[in-house]
Amino acid sequence: MNVAVPVPPITPQIPLTARTPVAFAGDRGDFFRLLLRGSLLQVPTAGFYRFWLITDIRRHLWGQTLIGREGLEYTGTGRELAIGFMIALAVLSPIYVVYFVLGLAAERLQAFASLPLFLILYVFGQYAAYRARRYRATRTIFRGVRFWMTGSAWRYAGKTFLWDLATLFSLGLALPWRMAALERYKMQNTRFGDLPGDFAGTGGALFRRGVGLWLLALGLPIAAGATIAAAVVGAAPELVPVAVVVATLALLGLPLVFVLFRATVMRWLIDGVRFGAVSVESGLPRGAVLGCYAKWATAVLGWGAAFAALAGAAFALRTGGSGFADIRAGLAGAWTSHLLDFAGVLVFYLVFLLGVGVLKRYFLDRGLWAAVAASTTVVNLAAADRVQAAGEAAGSLGEGLADALDVGAI
Amino acid sequence: MSGGAAGAFYDGVAARPRPVTLRFGADALEILEGEATAARWPYPGIRRLPAAASRLRVRSLGGPALARLDVDDAAAAAELLRRSAQAEEGTTDRRTVVRIVGWSLAATASLVLTAIYLVPLAADELAPLVPVGLERRIGEAVDNQVRTLFSGKACAGAPGSASLGKLSAALASRAALPLPAEVSVLDSGIPNAVALPGGRVYLFEGLLRRAREPDEIAGILAHEFGHVARRDGMRKLIQTGGSSFLLGLLFGDITGGGTLIFLGRALVDSSYSRDAETAADRFAADIMVGLGRSPRPMGAFLVRITGAQKDMPLPFLASHPVSAERLEALEARAVAATAPPLLTEQEWRDLKSICKPG
Numbered sequence: 001m002n003v004a005v006p007v008p009p010i011t012p013q014i015p016l017t018a019r020t021p022v023a024f025a026g027d028r029g030d031f032f033r034l035l036l037r038g039s040l041l042q043v044p045t046a047g048f049y050r051f052w053l054i055t056d057i058r059r060h061l062w063g064q065t066l067i068g069r070e071g072l073e074y075t076g077t078g079r080e081l082a083i084g085f086m087i088a089l090a091v092l093s094p095i096y097v098v099y100f101v102l103g104l105a106a107e108r109l110q111a112f113a114s115l116p117l118f119l120i121l122y123v124f125g126q127y128a129a130y131r132a133r134r135y136r137a138t139r140t141i142f143r144g145v146r147f148w149m150t151g152s153a154w155r156y157a158g159k160t161f162l163w164d165l166a167t168l169f170s171l172g173l174a175l176p177w178r179m180a181a182l183e184r185y186k187m188q189n190t191r192f193g194d195l196p197g198d199f200a201g202t203g204g205a206l207f208r209r210g211v212g213l214w215l216l217a218l219g220l221p222i223a224a225g226a227t228i229a230a231a232v233v234g235a236a237p238e239l240v241p242v243a244v245v246v247a248t249l250a251l252l253g254l255p256l257v258f259v260l261f262r263a264t265v266m267r268w269l270i271d272g273v274r275f276g277a278v279s280v281e282s283g284l285p286r287g288a289v290l291g292c293y294a295k296w297a298t299a300v301l302g303w304g305a306a307f308a309a310l311a312g313a314a315f316a317l318r319t320g321g322s323g324f325a326d327i328r329a330g331l332a333g334a335w336t337s338h339l340l341d342f343a344g345v346l347v348f349y350l351v352f353l354l355g356v357g358v359l360k361r362y363f364l365d366r367g368l369w370a371a372v373a374a375s376t377t378v379v380n381l382a383a384a385d386r387v388q389a390a391g392e393a394a395g396s397l398g399e400g401l402a403d404a405l406d407v408g409a410i
Numbered sequence: 411m412s413g414g415a416a417g418a419f420y421d422g423v424a425a426r427p428r429p430v431t432l433r434f435g436a437d438a439l440e441i442l443e444g445e446a447t448a449a450r451w452p453y454p455g456i457r458r459l460p461a462a463a464s465r466l467r468v469r470s471l472g473g474p475a476l477a478r479l480d481v482d483d484a485a486a487a488a489e490l491l492r493r494s495a496q497a498e499e500g501t502t503d504r505r506t507v508v509r510i511v512g513w514s515l516a517a518t519a520s521l522v523l524t525a526i527y528l529v530p531l532a533a534d535e536l537a538p539l540v541p542v543g544l545e546r547r548i549g550e551a552v553d554n555q556v557r558t559l560f561s562g563k564a565c566a567g568a569p570g571s572a573s574l575g576k577l578s579a580a581l582a583s584r585a586a587l588p589l590p591a592e593v594s595v596l597d598s599g600i601p602n603a604v605a606l607p608g609g610r611v612y613l614f615e616g617l618l619r620r621a622r623e624p625d626e627i628a629g630i631l632a633h634e635f636g637h638v639a640r641r642d643g644m645r646k647l648i649q650t651g652g653s654s655f656l657l658g659l660l661f662g663d664i665t666g667g668g669t670l671i672f673l674g675r676a677l678v679d680s681s682y683s684r685d686a687e688t689a690a691d692r693f694a695a696d697i698m699v700g701l702g703r704s705p706r707p708m709g710a711f712l713v714r715i716t717g718a719q720k721d722m723p724l725p726f727l728a729s730h731p732v733s734a735e736r737l738e739a740l741e742a743r744a745v746a747a748t749a750p751p752l753l754t755e756q757e758w759r760d761l762k763s764i765c766k767p768g
Contacts, residue, residue, distance in 0.1 A: 025462040041507065045514030052510065063460030063467075070418075070427065071461050073478070078510075089659060096655070143427060144420025144476045193425055387425035389476065 019281075020381045024373035026064035031366055032358075034060060039354040043347070050403075051085065052078030057361065061369050062140065067378055075146075076139035076396075081403070084135070084396030088128075088404045091397070095124075119161075125405040126157035130186070131398020137190055138394045143384070148391025151189030153398070159185060172214060177203030183269060192275050193387035200279070201272025209268065213261045220250035220257070256290075263289035266368070270376055277383035280376060288371040296363035303355050311348055417441070417481040419448055422474035430479075432486055434493060441479060449473060456494035466490065468497065525653040533649035537641045542589045545644050549608020552643070556596075556606065563597040565615065570595075570764025573757040574613075577628055580752050584700045585635045585693075593631065597765045601715045605634040607643035615765045620715055624753040627761070628701075629694055629708020629740075636693030642686045691736055695743040702749025709740035 038053030055078040062074035099120065130153035137147040163178035180203040187199035224247040231239035263286040270282035419430040419441050430448055433440040439456065441449040451470035459478070461467035466487035467480050481487045491497055557564075578593045585591075589609045601616040611634045613627070621627045637643060695705040753761065 027463065041511065044511050046518045048514040048517070049507075049510055052507075059460045064462055066462055071465070071467065071480070073459060073461075073467070075476075093655075141476055141478075143425040144422045144474075144478045145425040146476060385426045389423050389425070 018380060018382060020068040020378040022373050022376040022378060023066045024061075024064055024370040025066055026060060026366070026370065028366075031057075031060055032362060035358045035361055039358050042354060043350055048082070051081035054078075054081060057365070058136075058139075061366065065369075065373050067142070068381065070143060073141040074139055075141055075393075076135065080135075080396040081399050084398070084400030085403050086400070087397050088400030091401070092404055095120075121405060123157045123161050124401070126160040127153045128398050128401030128405055130156040131394070132402040133186060133398070134394045135396050135399045138391060142192065143387075145193040145387055145389045146391055146393070147190060147192050148394070149186075149189050149191070151185065156182070156185055171218065175214075176206035176210060179203070179206060179265065179269075183272065187273065191391060192384065194390045195276040195278070195384060195387045198274040199272045200274050201268050206265070206268050209264050210261055213257050213264065216253065216257045217261075220253050224250035255293075259290055259293045260286055266372060267375075270372060275384065276387075277380055279379045281379060282372070282376050284372055284375040288375065289368065292363055292367035292371060295367065296359060299359045299363055300356060303352075303359060307352050307355065311352075314344075314348070416483055417479050417486070419443070420476070420478040420480075421448065422477035432481070432490070434489060439479075439490060439493070449477065451479075453494045454496055456490070456497055457499065458491070458494075458497040468494070521656045521659060525656045529652040529656065530649050532652065533645045536648050537645035540641075540644050545641070546589070546608040548647065549606045549610055549643070552606045552647075553608075553610055556604065556612065565595040565597050565765035567760070567764040567766065569757075569760035570762075573753055573761035574764065576757065577624065577631065577752055577761070580701060581628060581632050581635055581697055584697045585632070585639055587635060587639050588641065589638070591635055591638050595764050603630050603634050605637035605643055607641075607647060609638050611635070611638065617715070618762055618764070621711060621762070623707055624751055624758050624761075625698070625703050625707040626711035628703065628752050629698055629705055629711065632694035632697040633690045633708070635697070636690030637686070639693060640686070640689060642690070646683065646686070687736070688739065691739055695740055699743060699745055701752065703747050703752065704743075704745050705740045706744040709737040712740075713737050 034056050035053070038049060038056055041049040042053065055074075055076055058074040058076060062072040065072045130151070134149040134153075137149045140147045160182060163174065163181060166174040167178050180199070180201055183201065184199045187197045190197035224243070227239060227243040227246045230236060231243040263284065266289065267282045267284040270280055270284065273280040417430050417432055418427045420427060428443055428448060431442045433442055435450075438450050438452045440447055441451065449470070451468075451473065455471035455473075456468050457471060459467045459469060461480065464484075465480055465482050467478060468490065469476075469478055481490060574593060574595065578591065582591060587609065591605075591609045591611050593611045593613065595613045595615055595618065598614045599616040599619075600614050601620050602614045603612060603617055605611045611631065613631070617630065618627065694708060698705040698708070751758075
């Protein structure tokens with residue numbers, strides 16, 4: 001027996017300007033439980049469980065993101081990430097040794113001359129970031145077709161380095177054009193099946209949206225420095241309250257400027273995404289991003305305060321228990337008891353760090369992801385109907401390198 | 411053969427969603443597009459994938475890797491899951507987690523034990539094999555860093571330098587060093603002294619300022635000569651490099667900058683340097699006794715400058731063994747002085763003012 005139930009139209013014949021809203025349907029509780037479990041498992045595994053935690057996070061975020069009624073899918077595995085990390089260690093270990101020896105040789109010439117050698121690892125980090133993006137792209141599935149990437153990670157690393165120099169020497173003025181150039185390189189090398197990607201955002205547009213923030217980022221510290229200098233060097237005590245107010249404003253204002261800039265950039269990045277005739281629009285409100293950061297900051301402060309109280313109590317209990325009188329006797333040989341103390345401190349510290357990590361992933365990674373999804377619209381999705389599958393799943397070395405060099409994304 | 415239900419089928423080749431109906435066959439799910447069979451998925455190969463709450467998304471192990479079926483009808487989804495007994499396999503299940511935890515614990519134990527026991531052993535064996543020329547070159551690199559960190563000016567007041575030379579020569583005559591020690595005073599208020607790889611020894615002015623008699627400084631210098639003789643600087647370099655590398659492997663940051671690595675290394679290093687310090691103390695006591703002077707003032711001096719260490723909350727993190735212990739060891743070697751002081755009153759005053767201009 002074959003009962004035909006009326007099929008809901010998924011992508012009917014629609015005009016080219018049809019707008020498909022994006023939504024994030026993830027449950028907060030599910031995500032929090034997933035984070036808590038994965039984070040706790042990092043304690044007995046010395047952090048090694050992170051590959052499976054990251055995978056679970058991505059499966060959740062991708063899987064709960066709906067374009068119209070159709071969901072994204074993440075097909076990466078924790079095992080792939082762990083293998084990528086092992087290979088990264090094998091690649092980085094000799095580099096680390098060479099770096100150490102070069103450092104010694106350079107130090108002989110001039111103290112701390114080895115610092116520029118950090119540049120090598122920095123460029124390597126950009127290479128890793130590109131390859132990690134390629135891994136994530138090829139593990140992203142939509143409508144049974146994978147995204148994938150061409151392009152050269154070394155070329156990207158070189159571009160990044162040159163643009164960063166330009167940004168540095170222009171006091172940040174070149175930043176919008178740096179971002180546009182790098183995003184263009186990434187997106188023009190990204191494909192959905194046989195549909196090529198592109199990036200339509202321009203440096204000029206980002207500059208116009210962000211120049212006010214740039215002025216604030218430069219102006220606030222300069223104003224604070226100037227008033228403090230006037231009050232202290234100029235010996236003008238009547239200026240001290242003014243200096244205090246301006247410095248406080250700068251201190252509170254700079255993180256705010258950073259968050260607003262981040263919001264501006266995110267919206268601009270999403271807005272510029274193109275795949276063939278499919279385009280993406282973002283209405284990401286700055287307030288939504290600001291809200292995520294505000295909740296995160298509040299939660300971290302709360303966690304810090306709670307943890308400080310807990311750690312203080314534990315420490316008082318420990319030293320109160322043994323007493324200072326017998327510390328000298330204890331010092332003579334109780335190496336193992338110190339070892340236990342040390343293990344205690346380590347576990348405490350780990351728990352604190354893990355808590356901070358959970359809050360960051362919950363409020364920033366998930367929060368921002370949901371805010372971006374909710375404010376995104378895909379225009380002319382029907383243009384993707386004719387796409388044919390193409391591209392292969394890329395290796396996870398990039399993710400491993402990014403993890404080892406600490407340049408990873410979500 | 412029960413009823414059919416609607417779903418969206420993606421064949422993994424074209425990105426077009428295909429509206430389909432489902433027919434539950436005896437041993438396989440039949441995915442029908444109109445009257446034609448789009449795919450036939452045996453139940454044992456069907457796996458569930460993460461999707462939005464009200465939707466069941468599955469794939470088939472045998473078919474194209476990216477072919478997907480989305481089922482929104484709750485009854486059909488339940489029926490499909492009922493028939494596909496292994497649908498939930500392949501996610502991070504309990505057995506995988508236990509395996510990950512077990513292997514991680516084993517790897518951690520192996521790396522930590524290697525860092526604590528094997529790396530010092532390797533350092534002991536390797537340090538004597540490093541050619542003196544290479545050690546001197548490494549020493550120069552470390553020297554540059556030390557000078558940069560501690561203001562860097564070496565004091566060279568002429569009469570003071572003569573006193574220092576006399577004292578060093580007297581100690582060196584008894585020390586049988588593998589490479590000549592070069593002693594100088596650094597203009598820094600910190601009460602400390604260091605021996606670098608390559609035989610360079612620095613006394614910090616803060617130590618001279620707090621000393622009350624030549625035997626105190628002589629003992630400290632003899633202690634540093636002990637480090638030079640045993641090539642502890644080189645050993646420590648190998649040992650620190652090795653242990654930070656291993657702990658870096660463990661925590662996944664191979665440049666070794668993380669706080670956890672710092673804490674872990676401090677623990678491993680301190681356990682190792684306690685032995686090195688005790689040995690250097692013994693060396694110093696031998697020299698002092700050989701010169702006819704008592705090692706006791708050096709012990710008293712150590713207690714005077716590091717007495718506060720007793721109140722440290724985490725004494726095991728201190729790289730130098732606690733002074734009271736060292737005092738007892740030096741106390742045991744105390745003898746009555748059989749030779750005149752190593753410096754005259756005038757020479758001692760000159761040495762103490764080596765950093766004062768003019």
